[in-house]
Amino acid sequence: MRCIDQFKSAAIKNPTLTDVARTAGVSYATADRVANERGNVAQKSVQKVKEAMTQLGYVRNVAAANLSTNRIYRFAFLIPGGKNAFFKRMRLHLQRVSDVMMADRVHIEVIDTDAFKSASLFEGLQQVVASNADGVAVVGLSTSNLEKPLNALRAQGVPVVGLVSDLPTHQRDAYIGINNKVAGRTAGRLIGLSHAGLPGAVALLAGSLKAQDHCDRLMGCREVLEADFPNVELLPTAFTFDDQQKVHDAAVEALASNDRITALYNVGAGNIGLLKALESTARPARFFCLVHELVSHTRTALVNKQIDVVIDQRPDVEINRAMTYLQALVDNRDIPPMQEHVPTIYVRDNVPSDIPETD
Amino acid sequence: MRCIDQFKSAAIKNPTLTDVARTAGVSYATADRVANERGNVAQKSVQKVKEAMTQLGYVRNVAAANLSTNRIYRFAFLIPGGKNAFFKRMRLHLQRVSDVMMADRVHIEVIDTDAFKSASLFEGLQQVVASNADGVAVVGLSTSNLEKPLNALRAQGVPVVGLVSDLPTHQRDAYIGINNKVAGRTAGRLIGLSHAGLPGAVALLAGSLKAQDHCDRLMGCREVLEADFPNVELLPTAFTFDDQQKVHDAAVEALASNDRITALYNVGAGNIGLLKALESTARPARFFCLVHELVSHTRTALVNKQIDVVIDQRPDVEINRAMTYLQALVDNRDIPPMQEHVPTIYVRDNVPSDIPETD
DNA sequence: AACAAAATGATAGACGTCAATCATTTCTAG
């Protein structure tokens, strides 16, 4: 953009620190002292060098710098292990990206954590502290206190990025994830729209009120329906602890007990159970079904018209963003401009065809 | 992932070509000849070197390579100029990204083309051919024949990426953009869902049948409604040539003439005219309004409940992807894994808050 | 003016790759 004139001419050359030193009228050593803040430089020299930098549009050549220091980026990702399809998808993407990132000297280690055990997270983090990583991304747990290891990391200058579930603001450098209240509101909006003003009743399934994200989603959904769709009644939430069997039973019960039911929204996980319930149970004539997270089985159900909408968090995008953030933080660079990460809505027509099998 | 063991130990080092040569039992020169395909190497040597590479997990250090060749990436983006808010947003993102990319030695030139003039595109491309860019991204035009300049570029080894509107498959290396039939189907699905089985009629506005993307969207929308929502009638399409005034008039007429109208879908541009019409005209009790492309005014209208859904192409994501593709193509690298780019659905709750003003 | 302290200059090796050159060895055909 700023370089159209140069661009046209055959040879473009970025100014080097030597160029800066020359136009500033100082030696390379001094320019270097200024650039790398090594101190022992007179104010007026600092001034001269900085002016030369802006004048020439000097940009530090990160590649050369990394080469000279033999820089390698070692990033650790702490992600819940186990059978959860969403995190499986996340780990799969991480693995794929990892191969490509090798060329950029980015090494990735994935540490499986126990999804709901605070101790496991704590232990994983301590492992990272010891492994002298350059950056860490953590899927946190709102109930666990990770202050000590996180502060230890950040005291070492290791940036920490919260992933999917936020950490206390002062314990991390950035948060990459959706706003779950927004996700809930989005669900509420779509449920409301699907009623076209007709009366209806929504069955709600959630894991537990202890999960902050589930709470937020429920709240968002309720907010929108109460404000904009008084024709839609909210039935009491059933809690499933994200267990497939419990989800199944709750869905069957909801469908059977209330013949006014027109919509079902599962705020949490365990959708396989829900799908089984939908297969075996008669569905009302008017029925709108909405779940979270696009994985192979929810995708199939979407295409097969068992469910109508999937709200997805785009774990691949989140991983990419985490990586970008970590690199920028480590290099002390500007973070590239990126649009706010919001929940994605999939209906059966805009669903990507390349969702990997994770089962 | 593959390097957990190394990761744990304090010092990690990527193998260099010297290491490869050593374990292959050949000189650096020979290893280099293999790595850079310079020829004049015996088959068995090639074999030995390649084996050593896979054995050690050698990955070419792109940073060092680019440093030694003084590589600079010069990418040209041919994007329609003028007042169109969507392309304004695209150019704005390009500009922002450009600043950050300077650190990676990526220079970006944006060439404004005349949105609908084939000659302008042709001229712009010839300009690029002359400017010896390293890669080109073009917003094409289905009606124009760009075979000559495109082939000239690709003959020079300059990768060409089609953006937003596809080019003939054999004339480009990749296409970055949404599938417009999918976009239309998505619109149709949402319109259908919004009727909850009640009867309705959809007013359709489009620019012109000459625009391939508009055709595709109309077709997709019709497909879904006819197949899955027989209760929704499709009214004849009004053609607006993407002119605000014509869009306004068509919308007013549609709302006035047909009291059964329950939805309006503008397949094309000129939404400012539509918004004016919605402000001044009485809307039916049941009314679902859907448009394309999130820009400041459509975002405002979404939040203010004038429209219900915006289907967006995510120009920022498209730009980023184009950049990634071009870099990978130039470096002859693998393209990082990325999920299929599909149209994004925005309702007023999941709409990003940081859409820049482009008016 | 003398002296220490602060600032500056000059320079060199390392990082991994590319792109050369030139000498030497090995292979192949007649």
Add this chain to the structure above:
DNA sequence: CTAGAAATGATTGACGTCTATCATTTTGTT
């Protein structure tokens, strides 16, 4: 067996930055 071709080895400078050392100049203090 030998000339010529093909293959290989050895080596070098450049790219831009970092890090270090050491010599020299300038500054400020008494």
